[in-house]
Amino acid sequence: MPTVDNATAKTLNELGVNDAQGVAEIFAEVRARFDRQVALDTDGIRNLMLQQAWLGSDRDPVTSLRNFWLGRKAGVLTLITENWLKRSPPSLKGVIGKQFNELKSHIETKLAEQRKRIEEKTEAAALTREQVDLSLPGVIHPIGSHHLIRQVFQEIEDIFFSIGFSVVEGPEIETPYYNFEALNIPEFHPVRDDMDTFYIDLPEGAPTPLLLRTHTSPMQIRTMEKQKPPVRVIVPGKVYRRDNPDATHSFMFHQVEGLAVDTDITFCDFTGTIEYFVKQFFGAGVKTRFRPSYFPFTEPSVEFDVSCIFCGGSGAAAGGGVCSKCKGAGWIELFGAGMVDPAVYGFVNYDAKKVSGFAFGMGIDRLAMLRYGIDDIQVFFQNDVRFLKQFP
Amino acid sequence: MKVVYNWLKDFVDLTAPPQELASRLALSGTNVGSVENGPHGAVIDAEVGSNRPDCLGHYGIAREVAAIYKLALKHVSLKPAESAAKAGDAIKVEIQSPELCGRFTARVIRNVKIQPSPKWLKDRLEASGVASISNVVDISNYVMLELGHALHTFDYDKVRDHKIVVRKAKPSEKIRTLDGVERQLDSGMCMICDGDGSRTVGIGGIMGGAETEISFSTKNVLIECAWFDPIAIRRATRFLKLHTEASTRFGRGADPEMAELASRRCAELILQLAGGELLAGVVDVYPGKRVPKKIRVTRAEILRVMGADVPDKQIEASLTALGFAPVRIDHNRGAEGSLLATWECTQPSWRAEVEREIDLIEEIARIYGLEKFPPRLPAARQGASRLPHHEAETRLRERLIGLGYREIVTIPHVAEERDALFRPAGVLPARLSNPLSEEAGVLKSTGIVTMAAALEWNLNHGQRNARLFEIGRHYRLEGNQSLETRVLTLGATGEAREKGLYDSAREFSFADLKGDLDAIGQLVGSGHDARGFDWHDGGTDWLHAAKRGKMSIAKTELGVAGQLARRVADRLKLRQDVFFAELELDALYAAIKAAKTSRRYEPLPRFPAVERDFSLLLADGITFAQIVESIRSLNIPEITSIETVDLFRGKNVPAGKVSLLIRVTFQSREATLMDAQINHFVGKVISILEHRHGAQLRAS
Numbered sequence A: 001m002p003t004v005d006n007a008t009a010k011t012l013n014e015l016g017v018n019d020a021q022g023v024a025e026i027f028a029e030v031r032a033r034f035d036r037q038v039a040l041d042t043d044g045i046r047n048l049m050l051q052q053a054w055l056g057s058d059r060d061p062v063t064s065l066r067n068f069w070l071g072r073k074a075g076v077l078t079l080i081t082e083n084w085l086k087r088s089p090p091s092l093k094g095v096i097g098k099q100f101n102e103l104k105s106h107i108e109t110k111l112a113e114q115r116k117r118i119e120e121k122t123e124a125a126a127l128t129r130e131q132v133d134l135s136l137p138g139v140i141h142p143i144g145s146h147h148l149i150r151q152v153f154q155e156i157e158d159i160f161f162s163i164g165f166s167v168v169e170g171p172e173i174e175t176p177y178y179n180f181e182a183l184n185i186p187e188f189h190p191v192r193d194d195m196d197t198f199y200i201d202l203p204e205g206a207p208t209p210l211l212l213r214t215h216t217s218p219m220q221i222r223t224m225e226k227q228k229p230p231v232r233v234i235v236p237g238k239v240y241r242r243d244n245p246d247a248t249h250s251f252m253f254h255q256v257e258g259l260a261v262d263t264d265i266t267f268c269d270f271t272g273t274i275e276y277f278v279k280q281f282f283g284a285g286v287k288t289r290f291r292p293s294y295f296p297f298t299e300p301s302v303e304f305d306v307s308c309i310f311c312g313g314s315g316a317a318a319g320g321g322v323c324s325k326c327k328g329a330g331w332i333e334l335f336g337a338g339m340v341d342p343a344v345y346g347f348v349n350y351d352a353k354k355v356s357g358f359a360f361g362m363g364i365d366r367l368a369m370l371r372y373g374i375d376d377i378q379v380f381f382q383n384d385v386r387f388l389k390q391f392p
Numbered sequence B: 001m002k003v004v005y006n007w008l009k010d011f012v013d014l015t016a017p018p019q020e021l022a023s024r025l026a027l028s029g030t031n032v033g034s035v036e037n038g039p040h041g042a043v044i045d046a047e048v049g050s051n052r053p054d055c056l057g058h059y060g061i062a063r064e065v066a067a068i069y070k071l072a073l074k075h076v077s078l079k080p081a082e083s084a085a086k087a088g089d090a091i092k093v094e095i096q097s098p099e100l101c102g103r104f105t106a107r108v109i110r111n112v113k114i115q116p117s118p119k120w121l122k123d124r125l126e127a128s129g130v131a132s133i134s135n136v137v138d139i140s141n142y143v144m145l146e147l148g149h150a151l152h153t154f155d156y157d158k159v160r161d162h163k164i165v166v167r168k169a170k171p172s173e174k175i176r177t178l179d180g181v182e183r184q185l186d187s188g189m190c191m192i193c194d195g196d197g198s199r200t201v202g203i204g205g206i207m208g209g210a211e212t213e214i215s216f217s218t219k220n221v222l223i224e225c226a227w228f229d230p231i232a233i234r235r236a237t238r239f240l241k242l243h244t245e246a247s248t249r250f251g252r253g254a255d256p257e258m259a260e261l262a263s264r265r266c267a268e269l270i271l272q273l274a275g276g277e278l279l280a281g282v283v284d285v286y287p288g289k290r291v292p293k294k295i296r297v298t299r300a301e302i303l304r305v306m307g308a309d310v311p312d313k314q315i316e317a318s319l320t321a322l323g324f325a326p327v328r329i330d331h332n333r334g335a336e337g338s339l340l341a342t343w344e345c346t347q348p349s350w351r352a353e354v355e356r357e358i359d360l361i362e363e364i365a366r367i368y369g370l371e372k373f374p375p376r377l378p379a380a381r382q383g384a385s386r387l388p389h390h391e392a393e394t395r396l397r398e399r400l401i402g403l404g405y406r407e408i409v410t411i412p413h414v415a416e417e418r419d420a421l422f423r424p425a426g427v428l429p430a431r432l433s434n435p436l437s438e439e440a441g442v443l444k445s446t447g448i449v450t451m452a453a454a455l456e457w458n459l460n461h462g463q464r465n466a467r468l469f470e471i472g473r474h475y476r477l478e479g480n481q482s483l484e485t486r487v488l489t490l491g492a493t494g495e496a497r498e499k500g501l502y503d504s505a506r507e508f509s510f511a512d513l514k515g516d517l518d519a520i521g522q523l524v525g526s527g528h529d530a531r532g533f534d535w536h537d538g539g540t541d542w543l544h545a546a547k548r549g550k551m552s553i554a555k556t557e558l559g560v561a562g563q564l565a566r567r568v569a570d571r572l573k574l575r576q577d578v579f580f581a582e583l584e585l586d587a588l589y590a591a592i593k594a595a596k597t598s599r600r601y602e603p604l605p606r607f608p609a610v611e612r613d614f615s616l617l618l619a620d621g622i623t624f625a626q627i628v629e630s631i632r633s634l635n636i637p638e639i640t641s642i643e644t645v646d647l648f649r650g651k652n653v654p655a656g657k658v659s660l661l662i663r664v665t666f667q668s669r670e671a672t673l674m675d676a677q678i679n680h681f682v683g684k685v686i687s688i689l690e691h692r693h694g695a696q697l698r699a700s
């Protein structure tokens, strides 16, 4: 029996195949041969193709194998069509045609499978070679950052802006009138003892002394002087008190002042606004309380407390003992506030019988220290790059 | 004020435990620092507000407790046994300055025995943090802590002529006070004198004198219990820098009516603990007696201010307990909860600061409980606005952060010597008249001062690479006026690019600073040919003379940039190159805003661009700007950009020359440019550069 290699160059008649069974046998032989070849690995195929002198110019053995079987000009299937199918007696054409189609479909399927298998293998090899080490850093572009104080300012501004407060700014070098008198703090008022003040050295004969504002409250007066109610403003800025620096004191620190004045603002609106703010800032779970207090420019005045964010208001430290942040009280004093004292309206020509409002002044540095667990206020102003990097 | 829990029980039948009491006090306005359990029971550290002098004694705190818990406050009514002899015959009092001393009472006790105090008295003083001295001195302290009114005891026999004269201090007068210090007096002070009034025996309401002090040999005691004007007291304490328990109480406004009662209480205790006989009656000179004020409070106002109602019973109970004696005076009397309800109250002598309706509303609210007023969020009536420069500042900040600059926040107080290093000539700095130290004696007159300090801090702490910015102010004086100017300050040092896996390190240079500033300058440009800042030679003398420049926009000076001059860097002990820039923000913000307003879309070109490189050999000193200007002067609209791609000196370049590679881009909005056209343009460019600048064209 001739081998398939040169069998396709002959007619079936020449090969002695004259009936359906012979056709089936010889097609089975061709199919078995293909199956042997397609099962070889790449190197095996290459060797085979070299033997057959069929390795194409692309030097890709798999493509060569495909061409060997399916090539239009001299592929095995083309030879079968030419030599077996076309040159067989009409009685066998039906059988040959059927066998041919089955063989062709088989070869195409197998070759497609083989291609897929090889591609996957190649890709897998390439992936192993190109795999990035995710533990190595990427290319680093220097990126800057906002100072933490600025970030907290921004957050507070955004919260109040969302409920209708405009942002205004004012001078840090103020007159005693705006810093004290118009806020109902006359000279020799005991409250002045708590606000030790820096004064500017002015030339002899200067008409008005100048000082560094001890709070952002002067902007209450400046705003109301310029604008009739309704007023809703917040004032971020630097303030100064002549205290010796330590871990909780700096002679410069930051405040956000708030002021709302209208014909119908009540204590309930005041506490509602403050509660809204603090729940936005510290989270909805925080508890709040207002304690009566005293400031010359608000009445009723309050101190505003939140439940201690470190011990959750229990007053107990996690490891037993007393919470060091709230000293066991379960509350942390946040800032002072209150309803604007009617006396203040007198200084800005508002009718105290017709308008009412509230004001507050919160220390930003302290809020930031509480929120981020910073235990030394001085780190804000040393500007160590290692500190700045912690708050990107 | 240390509040001894058991002491309160002398005045109210208190059953609440100390912790709970402390919390209720805190929520009704008496701030509590701590509660401690000591050997003499619980002690509450109360931080009494400066508006509540009445709470500087246990009796006053007990009144608060009575109001909070609705308990009865026990009255202090004392009738110490008196002898037949009259006080009025034993002591004379004359007030020459009634504006400083509104009341002066005097009692005399003869034949007392000065000795140590009994244990109960010592215990209460100890719990209050007061040292025990002798019975009579201790009693005056005890009465002060009990009733909140300060008294003074004299050795009666040392008071000349048994006469007290109260007058203003004379200029340059002096006194040796109880603490042994000789003090210079000021003419506004109230002096207690004896005899003909020439000798001072005490500073009224502040401290007694040494010469009439009680000693262990004292036989007869004169009790002074007076009332002094609070403002005069505060003025005096500030002048003397002397704060005493007495001056705190009188300085905040003591109760003039309490003076006589406290004196009687003192006499009673002396009789009880030191024996002796109390002369009958009291010498009471009271020029400052006040008629109690009437104050009205209405429900309408309570609702207007507080936003929620308080029941009549609560209003009346609180005001009564606090001593305001409320009486309904409206026509609806008897109708509970009436919207027309009006109460007339009488100001008690111990609450001089309660004068207005709002003051009463505060009293009602704090006793009722602030938590009973339901919080609500009021609706906004108008749109909110940001700062006028908010958007420009936000754009600027985005740029700076993208460029790798970290924001710093600094304290503007600096040393004069540092400020002077960077201060422009002719600028008047804002000096402080009372700085905490020389190191913080002046407000920075430029942001560079604190920026330099921030770089210095980082270099001293092992951080040699830093790129920092500050958006702040600098402070100057113009005559008597202060001038605060918003400035952007940049500071950079160390590596512009740190060594990494993929890149080598590169030191920050002037070109980095200029590039960063030009990236900011893009915000003020408009159109594809936006130039941003105009740069000019020059700058301040603390900058490196060869590496500095000035920036402007449309002739408005913006600021300076450059490397710190070596001599200044040496002075600041900065061991590596440091770069600074400062820009005035108001002008920059205005320009950013204007650029935004004028910025319009330019259709993208539909025809391809062609680039041509020119390698030029130029004499040193010819600037890139001159080359650009010459090419622009050809007025070839098809030239869309002129860039420089390489700059080289040295090898293969003759000395005194520089090799500059420029790239010119040609593009037409109407058609694809033909080779012939481009060659024509190139010819013109070469020609003008040769003619104007003597440029030699090198093969590129």
Ligand SMILES: [Zn+2]
Pocket: A308, A309, A310, A311, A312, A313, A314, A315, A316, A323, A324, A325, A326, A327, A328, A329, A330, A331
């Ligand atoms: Zn806690």
